[in-house]
Amino acid sequence: MVIEKKVTTKYIDGIERSYIYKVTQQKQDSILEYGVKVTREDISKDKKVTSVESEVKYISTKKEMVTGIINILCKNEVSPIHLREIICDYVDTESINF
Known part of the structure; x- marks a missing residue:
């Protein structure tokens, strides 16, 4: 389940590139x-041309830590x-600082 989301978008050579960062539970x-899920979507002329996604689950039991990430x-x-x-x-x- 996604509980928080942040998005950043930039434009490169006519392509809209969005990075979507999610805290998952x-x-x-x-x-x-x-955990964290990151998706990159490239959109050209209102069509998604590329989508890449990666996820790391079970990072921490502390929501604040993962939100910081x-x-x-x-x-x-x-x-x-x-x-x-x-x-x-x-x-x-973080383990060293613990």
Whole structure:
């Protein structure tokens, strides 16, 4: 289930490129956990020409942490193809600070 969404759009050579960042919620063993889904959609002449999506589930039980992650992803216009790498680096850094 998607519980929060952010969108950023830019135009490159006549193509509308939108990045959609979502906080997702899943239940595992009666525990609510949050993840991230990122989609890139390219639209040209009102037709979707490309759509790429990536998702990482079960990042944290803390919604605020995952919301912070999508804010960073949106601010930096992170592509779905880099999502797993960025999430791994972020979680590793947070683990060190714990």
